[in-house]
Amino acid sequence: MSLAPLLEATLSPEHRENAEAQLSAYAEQSFPQYAAALCQELTNEANALHIRQAAGLALKNTLTAKEAPRKEELATRWIHTDAQTHSGIKGAVLHALGSENSRVGYVAAQIVQAIAAIELPRGGWPELIPGMLDNVTKTDNAKLKQASLQALGLICEVVDPNVLQQHANHILTAVVSGARKEEPSSEVQKAALSALYNSLEFVKQNFEAEGERNYIMTIVCEATRNEVPEVQVAAFECLVKIMSLYYDFMNDYMHKALGSLTLWGMRQEKEEIVLQAVEFWSTVCEEEIDIEADQDAEEEGDASRTNHHFARTAGADLVDALWWLMTKKEEDDDEDEWNVSMAAATCLSLLAAAAREQIVPSVLQFVEAHIQSSDWRYKDASIMAFGSILDGPNPDILGPLVVQALPLLIGMMKDPVLQVKDATAWTLGRICEILPTYIKPDLLEPFIVAVLGGLQDHPRVASNCAWALMSLGENLGVSEENADIYPLSIPQQDANYRASVYEAMATLVSHCAKDCLATVNKLAIVILDRLEYTLAAQNQLVSADDRRLHFELQSNLCGVMTAIVRRLGNLVVPIADRTMQALLMLMSSASRSSTVLEDAFLTVGALTVALEGDFSRYMEAFTPFLYQCLQNHEEYQMCSIAVGLIGDISRALNERIQPFCDTLMNLMMANLQNPALNKAVKPSILSAFGDIALAIGGNFEMYLDIVMAVLQQAGAMANLTMTTSYDYDYGNQLREGIIEAYVGIAQGLKTAGKANLLGNYGAQMFGFAQEIATSEAPRSTQVTSSLVGLIGDLADALPLGQFKPLFSAEWISVLLKSIKTDRNLDQDAKGVAKWAREMVRRQVNA
Numbered sequence: 001m002s003l004a005p006l007l008e009a010t011l012s013p014e015h016r017e018n019a020e021a022q023l024s025a026y027a028e029q030s031f032p033q034y035a036a037a038l039c040q041e042l043t044n045e046a047n048a049l050h051i052r053q054a055a056g057l058a059l060k061n062t063l064t065a066k067e068a069p070r071k072e073e074l075a076t077r078w079i080h081t082d083a084q085t086h087s088g089i090k091g092a093v094l095h096a097l098g099s100e101n102s103r104v105g106y107v108a109a110q111i112v113q114a115i116a117a118i119e120l121p122r123g124g125w126p127e128l129i130p131g132m133l134d135n136v137t138k139t140d141n142a143k144l145k146q147a148s149l150q151a152l153g154l155i156c157e158v159v160d161p162n163v164l165q166q167h168a169n170h171i172l173t174a175v176v177s178g179a180r181k182e183e184p185s186s187e188v189q190k191a192a193l194s195a196l197y198n199s200l201e202f203v204k205q206n207f208e209a210e211g212e213r214n215y216i217m218t219i220v221c222e223a224t225r226n227e228v229p230e231v232q233v234a235a236f237e238c239l240v241k242i243m244s245l246y247y248d249f250m251n252d253y254m255h256k257a258l259g260s261l262t263l264w265g266m267r268q269e270k271e272e273i274v275l276q277a278v279e280f281w282s283t284v285c286e287e288e289i290d291i292e293a294d295q296d297a298e299e300e301g302d303a304s305r306t307n308h309h310f311a312r313t314a315g316a317d318l319v320d321a322l323w324w325l326m327t328k329k330e331e332d333d334d335e336d337e338w339n340v341s342m343a344a345a346t347c348l349s350l351l352a353a354a355a356r357e358q359i360v361p362s363v364l365q366f367v368e369a370h371i372q373s374s375d376w377r378y379k380d381a382s383i384m385a386f387g388s389i390l391d392g393p394n395p396d397i398l399g400p401l402v403v404q405a406l407p408l409l410i411g412m413m414k415d416p417v418l419q420v421k422d423a424t425a426w427t428l429g430r431i432c433e434i435l436p437t438y439i440k441p442d443l444l445e446p447f448i449v450a451v452l453g454g455l456q457d458h459p460r461v462a463s464n465c466a467w468a469l470m471s472l473g474e475n476l477g478v479s480e481e482n483a484d485i486y487p488l489s490i491p492q493q494d495a496n497y498r499a500s501v502y503e504a505m506a507t508l509v510s511h512c513a514k515d516c517l518a519t520v521n522k523l524a525i526v527i528l529d530r531l532e533y534t535l536a537a538q539n540q541l542v543s544a545d546d547r548r549l550h551f552e553l554q555s556n557l558c559g560v561m562t563a564i565v566r567r568l569g570n571l572v573v574p575i576a577d578r579t580m581q582a583l584l585m586l587m588s589s590a591s592r593s594s595t596v597l598e599d600a601f602l603t604v605g606a607l608t609v610a611l612e613g614d615f616s617r618y619m620e621a622f623t624p625f626l627y628q629c630l631q632n633h634e635e636y637q638m639c640s641i642a643v644g645l646i647g648d649i650s651r652a653l654n655e656r657i658q659p660f661c662d663t664l665m666n667l668m669m670a671n672l673q674n675p676a677l678n679k680a681v682k683p684s685i686l687s688a689f690g691d692i693a694l695a696i697g698g699n700f701e702m703y704l705d706i707v708m709a710v711l712q713q714a715g716a717m718a719n720l721t722m723t724t725s726y727d728y729d730y731g732n733q734l735r736e737g738i739i740e741a742y743v744g745i746a747q748g749l750k751t752a753g754k755a756n757l758l759g760n761y762g763a764q765m766f767g768f769a770q771e772i773a774t775s776e777a778p779r780s781t782q783v784t785s786s787l788v789g790l791i792g793d794l795a796d797a798l799p800l801g802q803f804k805p806l807f808s809a810e811w812i813s814v815l816l817k818s819i820k821t822d823r824n825l826d827q828d829a830k831g832v833a834k835w836a837r838e839m840v841r842r843q844v845n846a
Contacts, residue, residue, distance in 0.1 A: 003037050004047065007054040027062055031077060032085040035059060039092035042108070049101055056096070056107030059089075063114035075118045090115065090125070097135065097151065098144035102187065105147030113154035120155070121163050129167040136174040136192075142185040149178050149188065153195030161202035168203050172216075175199060179219050186228040193223060193234035200241050207246050217242075221257050229270045236265055236276030240283050247287040251308050259314055266321045271340055274325065278343045281318060285311050285350035292354075311354040319362040322348045326381035329419060345384045352392035360393050364401070371408065376417040383412065383420065387427030390434045402431055402438040406447070413450040418458055425454050425464035432471035439472075448472075455501060466500035470507035502556035506563035517568065524564045524575055531557045531582050538589055551596050554586060558599035565606040572610050580607065580618050587625045597629070601641050608645075608652040615649070616656045623660055630667040636678035643668070643681060646688045650695035658696050665692070665703055672710060679730065683737030686714055690744020698752030700745065707741070708761050714738050715768040722777035732780040735772055739786040742768075743793050750797035758798060765794060766806045773815045781822075785829035788819060792836030801846035808844050816840065 009019035027034045041047060041055035063078055065071045078086075093115070096108035112128070119125040135148035152171055156164060164171065177183075178192025196216075206212045220242070223235035239258065243250060250258065258280075265277030291307045311318070325344035333339060351359055363385050371382040386405060390398060412424040428451060431439065439447055451472075454465035509520055534554050541547045561579065565572050572579070583600050590597040604622065608615045629642035646664060650657055657664075668685045671677050689707050693700040700707075715738055722731035742765055749755050758765075772779060772787055779787075795807060819825060819833035 003041055003055065004051050007041060007051050007058065010054055011050060023058060031062065032081060035062060035085065035089050039089055043092050043096050049103060052104050053107050056104065056111060060111045060114050064117065078118050097147040098141055100143060102143055102146060105143055106150055109147050109151035109154055112151040113158060116155045117158045120159050129170045133170045133174045137177050142188055145178060145188045146185065146191045149175060149191035149195045153191065153198045156195060156198035165202050168206065171199050172203050172206055176216060176219055179223055181222045186231050189223065189226065189231045190234050193231065193238055197238050197241055200245055207249060213249060217253055221261060224261055224265065229273060233272045233276055236273060236280065240276060240280045243280060243283045243287065248305060254310050263317055263321055266325065274340050275343050278325065278347050282347045282350050285354040288354045289350065311351055312358055315351065315355045315359045316362045318351055319359055323366045323381060323385060326384055327377045329377050329380060345388050348385060348388040349391065352389040357393035357397050360389060360397060363389050376420055380419045380423045383423040383427050387430045390430045395435060399435060399438045402435050403440060406439065406443050410446055410450045413454055418460065421457060422460045422464060425461050425468065429464050429468035429471055432468045432475060436472060436475040463500045466504040469504040473508040473511045499556060502560055506560045509560065509563040509567050512567065517571065520564055520567055527557055527561050527564065528575065528578055528582060535582065535585050535589065554596045555599045558603050562603045562606045565603065565610050569610050576607065576611060584621055598638055598641050601645055605645050605648045608648040612652045613656060615652050619660060627663060627667060630671065633674060633677045636681050639677065640681045640684060643684045643688050647691040650691040654695045655697065657692065658699055661692060661696060683733040686711065686737035687740040690741040693748040694744040697748045698754045700748055701754065701757060704757060708764065711738050711741055712764055719771055722775065728778050731777065732783050735783050736786055738768065739790050743790050746793045746797045755797040756799060759802065762798065762803050762806060770811050773811050781824045785825055785832060788816065788833045788836050792832065792839045795836065795839030795843045800843060804843060804846060807840050812840060
């Protein structure tokens, strides 16, 4: 059976749906025959190109998918397909790599990647990588070379580097062979460099060998001078990644070639080359910033890494090159499209952080010469350059320069050129964020007037002005709620702009002092008035655009109201009923998938904190919405917010949450067992068990057995996640949720005088803690500090002496001692560790 007619139909909008349905049905009914038919269409040189491509993509889609469950399902089907089918498909696809048409070869490379992603981690297809090496080194077929290198690059992109480590030499030999300047095909060179880029992470041993490293660097550097721009770009991309991964080996190369080579690249006409050359120096700066930060964290300096100060050495030359690139703007540039000017400004900011005050004179000579230029590009570049160096150099050096520049910058907020006003507003925002104390009182009022005026300007300018106001509010705000004077107490239709203005309003509220609270109260009434008006007007909306704008407004109003409630605290009581009534009406009218519902819940969370136990009077009216959101598995972020709100309510109501616990516990248990719910929600559910336990104390006994069983299962899942799928982030989230549950249960039962109930679960909790403490899998600092707190809580709660052997275990003393020298932990965590040592010592000595 020929699939060509169906494949042809998939390319027609009119017939696509029916054709795809038939193909899908064929694949499900008889995968081996379907795959073989696709291979026949793919390898048939007589077929039209679009048919061969469609066949290849259809075959690839039978092997992999974007969605993880579907991807695993397809992998399982492939694994259980017979060896004869495997052999036939692989043979056909490998043959297609050598097609005269490079597009067919690339589709074949994608299929090779899909099969390799399934088989290589399982030890299958051992002949694949050596075969790809032969394709590159033992043939003159440029098309076969190109497609084989593309396949290697794609494989390196998706397969775990630990799996590919055993093939590193074969892969590196192939890609270096294809990237040599002697290679006659630029397409082969480009494919080889792309594959090299994807393989760099697992060739560390090769880079540590000087001879191999020299050869690789020579090949890449030579490729940057290739006559074909696409090859040059690929070579510079490799240099960027090499610098990121292997900075420590780059000293000789920077002095001999890389410094001058990349500065040369910044002067080329091809924008893609310039962008990569700039990115190279941004990467250099980032590495040196990180090294310096690590050294600052060490008492005697970090001897493991040396800062070669490449950025400082090249500082003056870099400033010259970056300044020139920052002038490369056009009036119709898209602000959302990354370009040379943006890249140069970003690089200059990083250079300022890496080289500090050393580059200030070089930058100032350009700023002083061109900040009042008649050419708006030079003026814009001067303002951007000044703003870019504000973070890094000594504030004592920059501060007087800011004082001197501010009057000029304030005036430039009225420049006729949009780009100049945008750069000025951004620079003013940087000053507010980094050096706010240099905005002298006599300039504060004209400064604010200029920024407020900018809120009425083009959305680009308005967004930066809103950010400036937010930063000013945060940094001139006070750290104590009871401060009496606030420094700022002295006398559009674009969605991003509106959101920025409301966010600025919320930030100013969050950071205001006591003398502003009367104004905040008035603002609360205005916000409630507007919120109630939107509810009344909701039935009058007609178009989809009107509804979208309406819901955005409601979300923004909720955001400001949340900030007001948090700032007023218990002073919100007089308007609490009205606020809650508006929120309940809003929740009644919002759809299950609406972001309005999320923002309304966040405001409710703020109210629980402000009202504490008094929030109980709203529970009967509010819990139906809470229960509904806990069952909203499709919108998992909403479900996650609802779970977080359970914690807020538990802390606010304490034992008064008891009447609602049965329903809450049942819903959360069901969520844990539901495979359709996104796994990201589940750690917070475990943590919520601890919040409820802490709130209801001894009454948690009725849930103790089932919760402990769930926590044991979750602990096993966390260990499996860390050791099998290597999803360390999620594994740590699970562990943190389990720890918080155990802590809440231990503290709640201890307070209620029922700590003896923990006795049956001592081995379970200690076994879980020991697994974390002794595992080689990386654990987050939060898990470490929480684990130490759990050990202290158990030592404090459990009857003295009953678990002496467990508390005497060596792993506990090793863990607690390690906290003293762990520089990733803050003083609070170390204080908890000190307390935990005392609690453990009390148990051991009992």
